Amino acid sequence: MKLQGLAKEVVKQRWGYYFILPSFVLYAIFFLFPVLWSMVLSFLDYGWWGTTFVGLDNYRSVFSDRIFWIGLRNTVYYTLGVVPLWLAKAVIIAALIFPFRKGIQTFFKAAFYLPHVTSSVIISMIWLWIYNPPFGLLNYLMKSIGFEPVTWLGNTKTAMPAMIFMTVVMGGGSSIVLISAAMNGIPPYLYEAAEIDGATSMRMFWKITIPLLRPTLLYLTVMGTINSFQVFTNIYLMTQGGPQFATTTIVYQIYELAFSRFQFGKASAMAMVLFAITFVFAIIQFKWLGQEVEY
Amino acid sequence: MLVDGKRTEFKHIISLILLVVLAAAAVIPLYWMVVTAFQQPTLTVTFPPEWFPSNPTLFNFQRFLQRPYVWRWTLNSVIVAATVTVAQLLVCVMAGYSFAKKEFPGRDLFFWMYVGSMMVPSQVTLVPLYITMSKLGFINTYYGLILPAVAGPFGVFLMKQFMSSLPTELIEAAKIDGCSEWNTFTKIILPLSKPGLAVLGIFTFVGQWNEFIWPLIITNSAAMRTLPIGLTLLQEEVPMQYGLLMAGATFAAVPMLIIFFSFQRYFLKGVTVGALKG
Numbered sequence: 001m002k003l004q005g006l007a008k009e010v011v012k013q014r015w016g017y018y019f020i021l022p023s024f025v026l027y028a029i030f031f032l033f034p035v036l037w038s039m040v041l042s043f044l045d046y047g048w049w050g051t052t053f054v055g056l057d058n059y060r061s062v063f064s065d066r067i068f069w070i071g072l073r074n075t076v077y078y079t080l081g082v083v084p085l086w087l088a089k090a091v092i093i094a095a096l097i098f099p100f101r102k103g104i105q106t107f108f109k110a111a112f113y114l115p116h117v118t119s120s121v122i123i124s125m126i127w128l129w130i131y132n133p134p135f136g137l138l139n140y141l142m143k144s145i146g147f148e149p150v151t152w153l154g155n156t157k158t159a160m161p162a163m164i165f166m167t168v169v170m171g172g173g174s175s176i177v178l179i180s181a182a183m184n185g186i187p188p189y190l191y192e193a194a195e196i197d198g199a200t201s202m203r204m205f206w207k208i209t210i211p212l213l214r215p216t217l218l219y220l221t222v223m224g225t226i227n228s229f230q231v232f233t234n235i236y237l238m239t240q241g242g243p244q245f246a247t248t249t250i251v252y253q254i255y256e257l258a259f260s261r262f263q264f265g266k267a268s269a270m271a272m273v274l275f276a277i278t279f280v281f282a283i284i285q286f287k288w289l290g291q292e293v294e295y
Numbered sequence: 296m297l298v299d300g301k302r303t304e305f306k307h308i309i310s311l312i313l314l315v316v317l318a319a320a321a322v323i324p325l326y327w328m329v330v331t332a333f334q335q336p337t338l339t340v341t342f343p344p345e346w347f348p349s350n351p352t353l354f355n356f357q358r359f360l361q362r363p364y365v366w367r368w369t370l371n372s373v374i375v376a377a378t379v380t381v382a383q384l385l386v387c388v389m390a391g392y393s394f395a396k397k398e399f400p401g402r403d404l405f406f407w408m409y410v411g412s413m414m415v416p417s418q419v420t421l422v423p424l425y426i427t428m429s430k431l432g433f434i435n436t437y438y439g440l441i442l443p444a445v446a447g448p449f450g451v452f453l454m455k456q457f458m459s460s461l462p463t464e465l466i467e468a469a470k471i472d473g474c475s476e477w478n479t480f481t482k483i484i485l486p487l488s489k490p491g492l493a494v495l496g497i498f499t500f501v502g503q504w505n506e507f508i509w510p511l512i513i514t515n516s517a518a519m520r521t522l523p524i525g526l527t528l529l530q531e532e533v534p535m536q537y538g539l540l541m542a543g544a545t546f547a548a549v550p551m552l553i554i555f556f557s558f559q560r561y562f563l564k565g566v567t568v569g570a571l572k573g
Binding site: 006009010013014015016017018019020022023024026027029030031032033034035037038041046089093096097099100101104106108109110111112113114115117118119120121122123125126127128129130132134135137140144169170172173174177178181201216219222226229230232233237251254255258259264267268271272274275278279282 | 297298306307310311313314317318320321322324325327328331339340343344385386387389390392393394397398399400402405409412414415416417418419420421422423424425426427442443445446448451476480501504505507508512523524526527530537540541544547548551552554555556559562563566567570
């Protein structure tokens with residue numbers, strides 16, 4: 001009986017399915033199916049020479065690969081460097097523009113958003129030029145304030161920080177827009193009441209603004225972490241993972257394995273590991289940052 | 296007056312100075328790209344650098360545009376970005392309408408599946424997609440460049456968010472008047488979703504124009520590259536010619552900057568609507 005009711009409802013609401021059909025067909029072919037296939041591929045030795053089931057061999061090969069662990073460490077290093085700095089930058093800028101009138105706010109939002117409409121290829125090329133050891137802008141600045149020039153991308157100690165610095169300087173545009181929108185949603189009477197009680201602006205920022213921004217900050221942290229874990233274009237164009245694997249990341253290795261060495265099985269296994277790590281991170285962050293705050 | 300309804304205070308001036316410094320850090324690299332592009336090639340490597348070229352030249356641009364394939368790459372980028380945009384709009388406006396206004400069994404399940412997939416790293420699908428495309432013979436074709444890009448769940452999500460704010464009463468009224476489902480969609484819903492379509496269209500076009508990893512993988516002949524991939528081919532030349540590279544980068548960036556300045560409002564709107572929360 002229940003099933004009959006459901007069938008009736010499905011027929012009655014058939015237009016709902018018709019309207020999602022084109023989208024769903026594309027989604028199934030180009031997303032769902034590839035995700036499932038990727039899981040299967042990670043258990044196969046796949047190539048033009050034939051396909052064999054190899055069980056967990058690809059995963060064993062990933063976990064016993066020294067370079068994979070270096071890549072994982074670098075990816076975590078990059079993420080731990082980028083996400084807090086970029087988020088802090090966005091919160092500070094959103095808080096700084098908040099009191100100004102709308103025209104000024106929009107001007108700054110647009111300025112910070114500008115790098116987001118520029119391809120990461122172009123951003124990478126510009127920074128390759130800025131980091132150029134003999135002729136780049138950065139070493140010119142270093143020399144003019146009395147420091148020795150640095151081979152930013154050619155030194156194992158500075159290569160990754162240079163990548164992080166560039167991402168933080170150019171990033172944050174859309175987060176600023178989001179945080180500003182959330183700040184505008186905070187009822188002004190909270191601040192007025194706090195002001196009457198004699199709270200300083202700093203205190204109001206920490207006790208009112210930050211706690212009420214929590215959902216937005218949570219969302220941005222999760223999305224920022226997911227994006228940072230997938231860093232590829234900058235690495236591919238600026239350092240190719242070097243020097244001495246100092247900037248090799250998981251996604252860079254997935255690319256190398258799949259499209260330079262055509263080890264599709266091992267590349268898929270590594271992609272699955274990345275998927276799992278991203279998933280765990282997202283859950284931890286939701287749990288940790290999602291807790292209700294007590295006032 | 297800097298602040299609404301209040302006197303400008305000392306702390307506002309400090310904020311403003313800080314903001315200008317931070318914004319300059321984000322914008323100066325782009326400015327530096329343009330300066331290098333217009334600079335005499337011989338002066339690119341002299342010190343101190345000129346912040347404003349004393350003797351600007353179009354030489355770098357001329358050399359860039361005379362390179363083989365540059366116009367072909369531009370054409371490819373236009374074709375791919377435009378086609379993906381139109382296809383996305385069609386597919387997403389329908390799906391978004393259905394998710395926002397229809398009540399069919401399994402709707403929420405489907406919708407959360409779409410949302411969940413935005414969290415899956417795109418590298419997970421890279422290898423299987425590449426294999427599928429090569430089996431279909433789509434390597435080095437527009438099909439290969441375009442088809443996977445149309446399927447993105449983000450557009451559906453964005454349109455659903457927009458459509459949810461449309462008044463349901465209109466749809467019910469149309470139903471009572473005997474309007475067919477399809478006519479309700481084309482005559483009532485489509486005209487009302489123009490702002491949403493504008494936002495999605497702009498985001499998709501810019502995103503596709505700048506897309507890197509998929510075109511890098513799916514094409515390997517010089518003629519089928521898109522502009523960003525083409526630029527990286529110039530970068531691999533030795534010795535690296537920064538004037539030429541920056542002219543190419545400027546050439547690829549300017550159309551997007553024009554779009555941004557013309558439709559700034561839509562960008563800022565799209566960021567807020569396209570977020571899961573807020």
